[in-house]
Amino acid sequence: MNADTAEILKIVSDWKDSFCGAYSIRENGKGIERRSTEHVHIEPKKDRPGLDITVDDGTKGETMYIPACVTHGGVDDLVYNDFHIGDGVDVTIVAGCGVHTENGESARHNGIHRFFIGNGSRVRYEEKHIGLGGNGRRSIDPVTEVILGHDSVMEMDSVQIRGVTSTHRTTRATVGDGSSFIVHERILTALDERAVTDFVVDMNGTGSSVDLVSRSVARDESHQSFHSVIRGNARCTGHSECDAIITEKGTVSATPQLDANDIDASLIHEAAIGRIAGEQLLKLCTLGLTEEEAEERIIQGFLR
Amino acid sequence: MLELKDICWSTPQGREVLSGISLSIRESGLIVMTGPNGGGKTTLAKIIAGIEKPDSGRILLDGEDITGLSVTERARRGISYAFQQPVRFKGLTVRDLLCLASGRELSETEICALLSKVGLCARDYEDRDVDASLSGGEIKRIEIATVLARGSRISIFDEPEAGIDLWSFSGLIEAFEEIRKSRRGIEIIISHQERILSVADRIIVIEDGRVKEDGGRDAVLSHLLSLSRCPSCPSRREEA
Ligand SMILES: Nc1ncnc2c1ncn2[C@@H]1O[C@H](COP(=O)(O)OP(=O)(O)OP(=O)(O)O)[C@@H](O)[C@H]1O
Ligand SMILES: [Mg+2]
Numbered sequence: 001m002n003a004d005t006a007e008i009l010k011i012v013s014d015w016k017d018s019f020c021g022a023y024s025i026r027e028n029g030k031g032i033e034r035r036s037t038e039h040v041h042i043e044p045k046k047d048r049p050g051l052d053i054t055v056d057d058g059t060k061g062e063t064m065y066i067p068a069c070v071t072h073g074g075v076d077d078l079v080y081n082d083f084h085i086g087d088g089v090d091v092t093i094v095a096g097c098g099v100h101t102e103n104g105e106s107a108r109h110n111g112i113h114r115f116f117i118g119n120g121s122r123v124r125y126e127e128k129h130i131g132l133g134g135n136g137r138r139s140i141d142p143v144t145e146v147i148l149g150h151d152s153v154m155e156m157d158s159v160q161i162r163g164v165t166s167t168h169r170t171t172r173a174t175v176g177d178g179s180s181f182i183v184h185e186r187i188l189t190a191l192d193e194r195a196v197t198d199f200v201v202d203m204n205g206t207g208s209s210v211d212l213v214s215r216s217v218a219r220d221e222s223h224q225s226f227h228s229v230i231r232g233n234a235r236c237t238g239h240s241e242c243d244a245i246i247t248e249k250g251t252v253s254a255t256p257q258l259d260a261n262d263i264d265a266s267l268i269h270e271a272a273i274g275r276i277a278g279e280q281l282l283k284l285c286t287l288g289l290t291e292e293e294a295e296e297r298i299i300q301g302f303l304r
Numbered sequence: 305m306l307e308l309k310d311i312c313w314s315t316p317q318g319r320e321v322l323s324g325i326s327l328s329i330r331e332s333g334l335i336v337m338t339g340p341n342g343g344g345k346t347t348l349a350k351i352i353a354g355i356e357k358p359d360s361g362r363i364l365l366d367g368e369d370i371t372g373l374s375v376t377e378r379a380r381r382g383i384s385y386a387f388q389q390p391v392r393f394k395g396l397t398v399r400d401l402l403c404l405a406s407g408r409e410l411s412e413t414e415i416c417a418l419l420s421k422v423g424l425c426a427r428d429y430e431d432r433d434v435d436a437s438l439s440g441g442e443i444k445r446i447e448i449a450t451v452l453a454r455g456s457r458i459s460i461f462d463e464p465e466a467g468i469d470l471w472s473f474s475g476l477i478e479a480f481e482e483i484r485k486s487r488r489g490i491e492i493i494i495s496h497q498e499r500i501l502s503v504a505d506r507i508i509v510i511e512d513g514r515v516k517e518d519g520g521r522d523a524v525l526s527h528l529l530s531l532s533r534c535p536s537c538p539s540r541r542e543e544a
Binding site: 215243277279280282283284285286287288289290291297298300301302303304 | 353355374375376379380383384385387390391393394395396397400401404405407450454
């Protein structure tokens, strides 16, 4: 692996010169290292780029790593990873992505991840994105599809740390009886970066729920747009929250949609977009911070 | 020493709120500022902290004119203000705020000591976000703790007792007494509470944007009590 890959891995997937557990590292469109464990099987797909990851019934406490790195311009990486999660599973999946460009050429990673989650299982999915280097457009366009069986939980924690010129994130989920889909997304854009995030969640199961929290900070002249469609097709509870801070000439647009298709669907959306509240800055200034320090601190906390 | 010279302030709509306030606070000790709602106490505190700028008048700290200084510069010179309405933050924890207030990383023991002064258990609170999930009394206590954490020369508490339950009240008074006993600096508490008035060294009454009374605790208290016994009390302000 090259030095840029190692740097990216450190940032996005807790790489400490090795991984403990099953993993697969992708570098510039190729799998370079891979390991399965007794209950987590990682196999390359035969018909197209990507992996089939199978987690056996009853697997508990394992963490697996599927990071992808693009370390120079001129790469347009497309990968299909399917996760087949059995019943009674409790695992963490770490899937970071970093794109590095230097010479002005653009680079892109497009990961299409599908999760087929059984019954009574719990999956925590962590996804950190970063763009590094100098000139050149860096794009990360993840597609995440989730199908939850009954009494399962999928918790998706995604962060765009910085430096991604353009991102289009698509997330689709179907939630079964008694299952929950929980999303915590944070996106930072600066300069002229663009971010689009787009959720469609169908709560089909009785007693299903979704909790979608998105926080964004758009600085400089960057733009973010947030779309969500939450459909309650059964007795279910849905909550979405979209908070955004804009600074300088940053812009954010949010279009949340709630569809209650069942009399017992209870859906809530909250949104707040604007500059940092003046009184928050003032409070931190009374503690001795300058206005700039206060702003940094507030943004840092907001995106944590 | 803190000196206010002829401070005037009007609302953005042009209504005069402070009409020439002059005060000189030399001694270390506990000063309680009281007076009717809307009299201008919070506005005056904000002017001292630099959050509001006076239309006219000057503020001197140890002889230095600080009227033009920013909130940050005043904070760094040792002025602290605990807001009447504490600010909430999405994403800052109680620990974060206390560390920012004291200007360094605090140990577990230090956080615990600070929070116990305001009657909170560190284990339950240090990792909580200072956001809308905190109750009114909880956030008020944390606000007070941020000012205690700074250990400034001038600490202003704006109605610290508001929303604090009866049982914790004595503990809170102890914390204020502790500052007073340490003779570390000037402590100004804005309050309507007799219990707090009764531990003051000096009481200042602000009414209609003016200093109505200013003196030692006993003198001012006995006068205030005699006024409140007046049968025509409700119409007192109209007569004045
Ligand atoms: N930004 C503002 N815009 C308009 N009016 C204001 C503003 N700030 C303060 N005021 C008015 O100034 C007056 C004094 O307010 P202030 O908050 O200083 O009173 P206070 O003495 O602290 O009252 P309380 O005991 O209720 O806390 C009030 O009538 C208030 O409505
Ligand atoms: Mg007030």
